[in-house]
Amino acid sequence: MYDKQKRIHECKARGRFRNDHITPLPGDFVAFTPQKGDSDGYIEEILPRKNQLTRPQVVNVDQVMITMAVKDPKPDLLLIDKLIISAEMADIVPILVINKCDLTNSADITEIATQYRPYYEVLISSAKTGEGLAEIKKRLRGKTTCFAGQSAVGKSSLLNALFSELELETGGLSKKTARGKHTTRHAELIRPFRVNGMVVDTPGFSLLKSEEMAPAEVSRHYPEMREILHTCKFSSCLHIREPKCAVKQAVAEGKINPARYERYIQMVETLGSER
Ligand SMILES: Nc1nc2c(ncn2[C@@H]2O[C@H](COP(=O)(O)OP(=O)(O)O)[C@@H](O)[C@H]2O)c(=O)[nH]1
Ligand SMILES: [Mg+2]
Ligand SMILES: [Zn+2]
Structure with a gap:
């Protein structure tokens, strides 16, 4: 653990972490009490993790x-x-x-x-x-x-x-x-x-946890689609076969990259078939 002066402290976790089934993990920010001339310490609290x-x-x-x-x-x-x-x-x-x-x-x-x-x-x-x-x-x-x-x-x-x-x-x-x-x-x-x-x-493949996602949510994660989604006729629009779709319009006008859009369709369709 590093303190505010950026010194390293080798810390042990308090026993209660084990009782509570909490393990300090790489990347954790913690509150700790230094011991023995600052070189050691005890982890007292694990601060909230963002992911x-x-x-x-x-x-x-x-x-x-x-x-x-x-x-x-x-x-x-x-x-x-x-x-x-x-x-x-x-x-x-x-x-x-x-x-x-x-x-x-x-x-x-x-x-x-x-x-x-x-x-x-x-x-x-x-x-x-x-x-x-x-x-x-x-x-x-x-x-x-x-x-x-x-x-x-x-x-x-x-x-x-x-x-x-x-x-x-x-x-x-x-x-x-x-x-x-x-x-x-x-x-x-x-x-x-x-x-x-x-x-x-990480060895090879993605090791990020895959999250559950509804097909209609996918387009919200495309920055090039995000701003125009609200202008589609249907709020549930998947931007594939629906009429009056702002995304399809933007693809036709060359404002959205067609290859990215093709892969967007693949992504939505695989999600749909997995459900
Ligand atoms: N020509 C070339 N070969 C590379 C480059 N980076 C990695 N390699 C080679 O690609 C192979 C796979 O590299 P590796 O680092 O093991 O890939 P990893 O599986 O993503 O970790 C090895 O034979 C590397 O020597 C590069 O920038 N140029
Ligand atoms: Mg490797
Ligand atoms: Zn649409």
Whole structure:
């Protein structure tokens, strides 16, 4: 735990937490009593959490670096859209990272970036050449950040490149070091900044808790749709087959990206069929 002077205290949880089945988790803010010349302490109270991821167990996540590769693997933009929505539902700011930019020309990158740029921050990187790493690092400082995205997009490689002390497993292989093999199959919590700022490397797929959502709610999580929803003829409009729909109108006028809209329909239809 860090105090106001930003000193570290190694704390134990009071026994009553165990009795109440409360476990302090990475990312918690707590009230604690320092002991023995300030180096130790007891956690007295866990302050309210703004969110909680289940796998990995981490709380108070500020932002998620939703990572994709421009190719190898081909970006799954429906997954990206889902991750954005689950992040926003948990009060986590989504930031998109398009990695492996060394593998292709800028037209491919622009095609993806323009779908998101008006509404979300989009960073472009290469763990191989180091391009864009400084931009990512700047945004990690002082925040609790989770990296998420398809397997093999380069999440662990980015973190290794950002923080030279890390030896995360990449490409399914351990980074070979003098100290031998480092094998980590589960999520890793990393505290790369001396004072605050924590990073969670998740293996492959989204580990954000998926929330229950009614199909009619989906469009509220699209910034490009949100402002015009109230002008649809029907308040229950799903913006797919209904007449006098402001969203369909905006797509026709080129104000909403057609690829994003196509994926919106897929999202609503899968939700509908799961119910
Ligand atoms: N060319 C290129 N390869 C990369 C880049 N980032 C990661 N890789 C490679 O992609 C593979 C998967 O990377 P990894 O970090 O394990 O992905 P993760 O599953 O998202 O953690 C590895 O073979 C990496 O060497 C990059 O920016 N450019
Ligand atoms: Mg990894
Ligand atoms: Zn509509």
